[in-house]
Amino acid sequence: MAVQKKMFIPDIQPGTRIDEVFVLVEARQGQARNGPYWQVRLQDARGAVDGKIWSPVSQNYPELPVGEVVRVAGSADLFRDQLQLRIEQLEAVTAPRDQIDWSLFLPRSVREPEEMLLELEELCKRELHHAPWRKFCRKILQHPEIRSRLLLAPGAKSMHHAYIGGLLEHTLSVCRLSLAISDQYPEVDREVLLVGAVFHDLGKAWELDAGIQRDYTDPGRLLGHILLGLEVLEPFLAKNDDLAPGLKLHLKHLLASHHGTYEYGSPSLPKTSEALILHYADNLDAKVNMTSVLVQALPEETTWTPYQRSMERQFYRPERTPKPETKRPAAANRTERPGVRSFLHELQPKYADVNENGEG
The missing domain is CATH 2.40.50.140 (Nucleic acid-binding proteins)
Incomplete structure (x- = not known):
């Protein structure tokens, strides 16, 4: 039963x-x-x-x-x-x-992981015009083991996106943020930035167990997801002779520096515009997700979250600006797309604590 x-x-x-x-x-x-x-x-x-x-x-x-x-x-x-x-x-x-x-009992993303992985592949196909980058991303995302791990991986143990599908949800968001920021700065290498966003947290699929406890694996504790991600990508980079050595080096720097500071486990500080953008996009998405989860979990009559050690503050649920009233279209003019699925359901974890491998 x-x-x-x-x-x-x-x-x-x-x-x-x-x-x-x-x-x-x-x-x-x-x-x-x-x-x-x-x-x-x-x-x-x-x-x-x-x-x-x-x-x-x-x-x-x-x-x-x-x-x-x-x-x-x-x-x-x-x-x-x-x-x-x-x-x-x-x-x-x-x-x-x-x-x-x-x-x-197991928190999940509001979207199906398979749908998000497909969207990530389509994003790379649409936005990457340099054929070696397109080929590189396709080979990795279609690799059976990598694919199976991405579909289950959480984005973190307990801080942000800490649920099944959380890694893909976070990755897609960082990709969109990175592309939006690059639109503001035409001199930025949009394509290497996108590839860095796609794979910046790839190592988390090996760092964290996707089971009930979402605990750190032995490689996760000993190496951390940045080194694990670089290790997973290295064979694909080595076999891709079409990619210029300078592009490979820049991609590695993006992954190595995306935590932004040595304090949060970054082996290197961001030293290119693209690396700075990736770091801030990653950090922004993590912080907004954590804050949203906390506020959404509040009872209706409560406006302040409990104190959060990871960010040294409480968060407030402010009054929202009313949305303008819109007239509903007449029934004869309405069309509905067949087969549209709703993925909206509540699932978010309530508390966020500092994890042992840093944030982001």
């Missing part, structure tokens, strides 16, 4: 009694003055929340089933302006994994 959800994490308010199912994504033990406790993190398709199992209840759990669906009973409180669950009971759900509706 499939697990049914009744309440998603963004709907939980302080003082609410909880008897719900979530995925247990993290669990670690700690020691307080009154005894040992468990610090846990729970997730569903629309958010994540921290919780604690205090002593003496914690002593009933020598271990916890991380990565499994669990039923949690307890209450919700505020701790340092952050929602936190006080857990009184936690048990693994016994339903077979193939009978669980995982769409209730």
Whole structure:
């Protein structure tokens, strides 16, 4: 029998009694003055929340089933302006994994990854006029392993676009931003900038596990996504004799410098106009996504988000400018495109924390 959800994490308010199912994504033990406790993190398709199992209840759990669906009973409180669950009971759900509706627990992009990957390919085909660049992008995006990883990869562990399809969503946005900025500056090499935008975060498909916990892989922890991305691209660059050495070098610089500063893990500082544009486009999209996710997750009557350590501030939901009224066209004049699918549904994670490999 499939697990049914009744309440998603963004709907939980302080003082609410909880008897719900979530995925247990993290669990670690700690020691307080009154005894040992468990610090846990729970997730569903629309958010994540921290919780604690205090002593003496914690002593009933020598271990916890991380990565499994669990039923949690307890209450919700505020701790340092952050929602936190006080857990009184936690048990693994016994339903077979193939009978669980995982769409209730794993955050996904509002768009299908296959659709976004196709759009990325079409963008390269349309905007890249230098044949070696077109060939380079086509070979990489159509490589079976790279393609399968891109379709599942999140954009980050917990900061921005931290959900299935998040990497493709972020990549498309950075590509559009980069192209729009290059329209303002005709001297910019629009094509190498676009290729850099397409592959700037490619290494994240190897840095992060696309599973329930979105944890760092061993290569991700040891090397980071910038070096991993350069490593994946190197064989394609080496085999492409049509690309001028100077173009290959510039592309590598774009990837190596896109984090902008040494503080955030960039092996190099941006040293070309194209590298600066890519860095700011990447950072802008990450920050706007994080802010939008936080504000959209607020209850209707709340205007301020909890304090965000990663950006050292709270965010405010301002009043929006009213949209002008438009008359609906008469029924006889309306035409609808057949087969148009709506991908609009809520899914965003609620909190953003600093990740260990920097931001962006």
